[in-house]
Amino acid sequence: MxxxxxxxxxxxxxxxxxxxxxxxxxxxxxxxxxxxxxxxxxxxxxxxxxxxxxxxxxxxxxxxxxxxxxxxxxxxxxxxxxxxxxxxxxxxxxxxxxxxxxxxxxxxxxxxxxxxxxxxxxxxxGQTAHTALTLLGVGPGDTVLVHGASGGVGTVAVQLARARGATVVGTASERNHAYLRELGAVPVAYGEGLVERVRVAAPQGVTAAFDAAGRGALEASVELVADRDRIGTVVDFEGAGRLGVRLLRTQRTAARxxxxxxxxxxxxxxxxxxxxxxxxxxxxxxxxxxxxxxxxxxxxxx
Known part of the structure; x- marks a missing residue:
């Protein structure tokens, strides 16, 4: 073959x-x-x-x-x-x-x-996103920040969080903002000034954050989410250890x-x-x- x-x-x-x-x-x-x-x-x-x-x-x-x-x-x-x-x-x-x-x-x-x-x-x-939201305890009433929301993992994470009753703010380049709105997320551009843009997009506050992008996402997350046990990453191993947030590993099963x-x-x-x-x-x-x-x-x- x-x-x-x-x-x-x-x-x-x-x-x-x-x-x-x-x-x-x-x-x-x-x-x-x-x-x-x-x-x-x-x-x-x-x-x-x-x-x-x-x-x-x-x-x-x-x-x-x-x-x-x-x-x-x-x-x-x-x-x-x-x-x-x-x-x-x-x-x-x-x-x-x-x-x-x-x-x-x-x-x-x-x-x-x-x-x-x-x-x-x-x-x-799909299973990476599902595992992450489960471990972070995402559910009704949460406001979740998804970094890299238009990528493969982020696309599924946005939709799963919405299905669980959460409000979603998603980071992406501006060309993908209309796409994120279609998925049910409030889009924000990543890069300098991200924390301020998220606070404007979610004046009620952010209760959990999932990083599928890297690029400084965790540093912004710890400014926005009070409970570091509800911040997780699947990409930034060094940052997770340095900032005391969760390094999430996929748990793949046929049931999931x-x-x-x-x-x-x-x-x-x-x-x-x-x-x-x-x-x-x-x-x-x-x-x-x-x-x-x-x-x-x-x-x-x-």
Whole structure:
């Protein structure tokens, strides 16, 4: 099969589409023919040499931690999945490929009406946002500040917070302000003067803040939110330790992903695809994500 392979640590130029052996499902596993797979900021970091806790891998290896496709082979005790089932799911690596094997417990059924590009983009960003809002205790009556609100994680976080009864203020570049209003957020521009702009947008005060952007977001958050246990980041590890706020790590489960899929089916979750590129253009996809200005997600199609 073909796969997007990291040949060495470095920039997007180290990515190559190579031929690698077809994976075979073991006990409790399912093999999926991938139709679409999202590109995450963590994919860029791993390509550059970062390793999340528990990951010890050296080049060459295949990137990608979310996907959607069709089951084409099952191992023993594979949880009732059958060849031909349309699914979306997650695993730590190996999803930017024509085939991926995955624990059967990390798959959920894809709704028939969900476009492949959206299905392939949901798991990582969606579960990151869901985990963060749950850990921060976001609910009715809260006013939540979402940094990076127009990105993949931020887009879902805004909508989940609104669904939980919270008021949302979201930071984004001005070109994405109309988009954030459509999602139900009050948009503010990031950069110098952010704290004052948020106070104008939310005179009632801010009760929680979620950072999916970095770039000084935590420094602004601690000026706006009294309880530092209700400030969290998924990107600024150094800042979290220095300021005494929460470093949030995604807790991915099929149950969490199922909840997101059901919200999409009910019309309560909009998934924005900035670009859908063939796997041969993986380097371009990484460059787009690396700008930090993508609205929604970039996905690779196989």
């Amino acid at each position: 073909k796969a997007v392979t990291v040949t060495r640590s470095g920039g997007p130029e180290v990515l190559r589409v190579t031929e690698v052996p077809d994976p075979q499902p073991g006990p409790g596993e399912v093999r999926v023919r991938v139709y679409a797979a999202g590109v995450q900021p963590v994919d860029l970091a791993i390509r550059e040499g970062f390793r999340p806790p528990g990951l010890t891998v050296e080049p060459p290896f295949v990137l990608g931690n979310e996907f959607a496709g069709v089951v084409d082979r099952v191992g023993p005790d594979s949880g009732g999945w059958r060849a031909g089932d349309e699914v979306l799911g997650f695993r730590l690596l190996d999803s930017h490929a024509e085939l991926v094997t995955v624990d059967a417990a990390q798959l959920v059924a894809k709704p028939a009406g969900m476009p492949w590009e959206q299905a392939g983009s949901l798991s990582a960003s 992903l199922t909840e997101l899929v059901r919200l999409w089916e009910a019309g309560g979750l909009r998934l924005e695809i900035a670009e859908a590129l063939p796997m041969e253009r993986a380097g371009e996809a990484h460059r787009l994500v690396g700008t930090g200005h993508v609205r929604g997600k970039v996905v690779l199609t196989m």
